[in-house]
Amino acid sequence: MTRTALVVRGGWEGHHPIEATDLFLPFLRSSGFDVTVEDDPQVYADADRMAATDLVLQSMTMSQASHEAIRGLRDAVAAGTGLAGWHGGIADSFRASSDYLQLVGGQFATHPSKRPDEVHGDQTDNYLDHTVEITDLGRTHDITAGIDDFALTTEQYWVLHDDLIDVLATTTHPVQPYHPWHRPITSPAVWTRDWGQGRVFVSTPGHSLDVLQDANVRTIIERGMLWAAR
Template sequence: MRQALVVRGGWEGHAPVQATDLFIPFLEAAGYAVRIESTPEVYADERMPEVDLIVQCYTMGTASREAVAGLRAAIAAGTGMMGWHGGIADSFRASSDYLHLIGGQFATHPSKAPEDLHGDETDNFLPYRVDLVPERSDHPVVAGLESFELTTEQYWVLTDGLCDVLATTTHPAPAWHPWHREVTCPSVWTRQWGEGRICVVTPGHSIDVLEHPTVRTLIERGMTWASR
């Protein structure tokens, strides 16, 4: 059987257990033996070469230098990695080596107008569009899908040119924010790292977003594509 490693934990606001539980049946039905761990220190384990796919949902937190080195080595040797939202794009902020591996880091999720703020997480729930990149429409992760709209956190991410961008989102420039023009960021991207593949989907703040048909399809396809 192929081996999948689910690493979940970190900030509880992203419901890492419930979120990953949504996708474990998909992995099992696809023929994976699923192992679940609650710490990134598993990446330093000598058994990492046996892993075909890592599914990570671990927002913020810390990982030791040895763990990050083990993760980078495993992916370079052919292990795939998939994650969504802060569980992959806002993990281990203190590790530049992790950021280099993933190729994108959460910077912010812009808020509503000041008069619409209530002091809770909904202050950052905005209606926005995820636009598939036409030139990448034949990629297995997005083939046959269409651009779609969500009302949730819209991730502004900092990325580099090694990312193969499959979908983008455009942040407006309302008067209450200090930037002066619209900013388009990657929303879904893939990345080749040695012999391994990485797939990142930035929507996924809450269970209802993960259950959105297109978001769920992107994640399930991303796992399939990234796997060894």
């Protein structure tokens, strides 16, 4: 039986929403999904369309969505539609909507930068060597089972979150003399969330196309989409 996937992409162009989601469209189609693409979150307000959607793949950094759109997304997920995404496309979307933030369960706060003498004024200022560590839950979860801790050099998300999320992987921000915090901060890097009859999946790694093509990151996202789908 064919399932339906709705890809909603747009927002800040720095995350290459078209090229990034295009990386995963062949996987979705080969996994039995009929895929459609929209560039406006207002599609979430179409109740009939959303009820017929088994998976929403969202890549919409920042941007805005109407109250009706957010309510439609929340209602759809609660009724069983899956929601999945990575990086700012899901964890830094619709900042002005507390209802959206509650649905996703975690919100980008910052990505710490390099030492002041290494900062040049471009995106690479925030590319840090760091480790994504699989949690005990993650070692047995369908999304991350068999994946070991792995290293990345990219943005390391600091996430504000609640304890309704199930954390499959974390990353720790160390104490540095040029930053104002005084003890290491551990943030969720991969998490899931049960919401009504639906499921939410988030991977914070995914800033750029090369990160999305990292074998570990790509596997986690592919598995995460399948896990979240109705």
